Each structure stands twice: as structure tokens, then as C-alpha cells.
Amino acid sequence: MQNLFKEYEGVFKGETPTREAVGGPTKSVGQVFDYSPFALQDAIGERNIKKIWIEYEKLRLAGIEAERIIHNIISKVKDMLAISLGASKEDLGIKKDYPYNKSKKDLKNWKKEELKSLFTKLVEIYHRSRMGDDDLDMTIEKTILGI
Numbered sequence: 001m002q003n004l005f006k007e008y009e010g011v012f013k014g015e016t017p018t019r020e021a022v023g024g025p026t027k028s029v030g031q032v033f034d035y036s037p038f039a040l041q042d043a044i045g046e047r048n049i050k051k052i053w054i055e056y057e058k059l060r061l062a063g064i065e066a067e068r069i070i071h072n073i074i075s076k077v078k079d080m081l082a083i084s085l086g087a088s089k090e091d092l093g094i095k096k097d098y099p100y101n102k103s104k105k106d107l108k109n110w111k112k113e114e115l116k117s118l119f120t121k122l123v124e125i126y127h128r129s130r131m132g133d134d135d136l137d138m139t140i141e142k143t144i145l146g147i
Helices: 002-008 039-046 049-061 066-084 097-109 112-130 136-145
Strands: 027-029 033-035
Touching: 039 049, 039 066, 039 097, 049 066, 049 136, 066 097, 066 112, 066 136, 112 136
Parallel strands: none
Antiparallel strands: 027 033
């Protein structure tokens, strides 16, 4: 069990993690740890459930609101889905090549139907939480663990 999360040792202990441990360029947040705002989107694109959950937890522990997180997740899934349907960089309003090419490359890990289903579920989760029906934080976590 200890070897399962060996690559993430020290990330949640208040130690300053390496750039590799947080998935790239980091942004300082308080004194707890650093995080990469794009690491969760990258993990979703890779479809690496362990990495998705860890990046989600790092954002939550850093004090990032669940509403902001779900918008980032929806944005990544929407971009991948639109690209799979033939959308160009200009159609999506993406100014730089890297995010478009990254989402395009990530499509190899997803089927179009899975992206449609996940996108629908995420939008539903968001709206149900806004109506007060569901706890957004808990339903996001359940959803990402079910990918």
C-alpha cells in the first residue's frame, strides 16, 4: 500500500513538493503546499483516477472552492468533447496551441460517448448543487472516483 502513492510522498505533509510532484509549474498557496492549477485538468485528460483524486484533494486542501474546481473540470471535458466533434482552436476560443493540442492528444484516453456522459453528469451536478439538492464537494469527488 505504501508503494501505491510513493510518487506523492510529502505532498500533503506541508513539505514543498517538487515540480514533478504537483504536475508542472506551481503557484504558491499559503504555507501548506504548492499546486498547479492545470494538474487536475491534465490528470482528467490522462484518465488517471489516482492522479485525479490527488490533484482534487490538493486543490481542496489549498482552499479552492468546489464551484471553481467543477468549472475547470467541465472546461476540460467540454474542450475534449468539442474537439472530438471536429471543433477547431478558433471555434473554442483558445488563443494558444498548447491547450488545444493537449486536449486533442488526451482524446486517445476517452471515447466520445464517455465524454458526453461525463459532461452531462458534471453540468447536472453543478446545477443540482446550485438548487441546494446536493453537496457539490461530495458529488464531484464521487464522480471523479467513478471515471
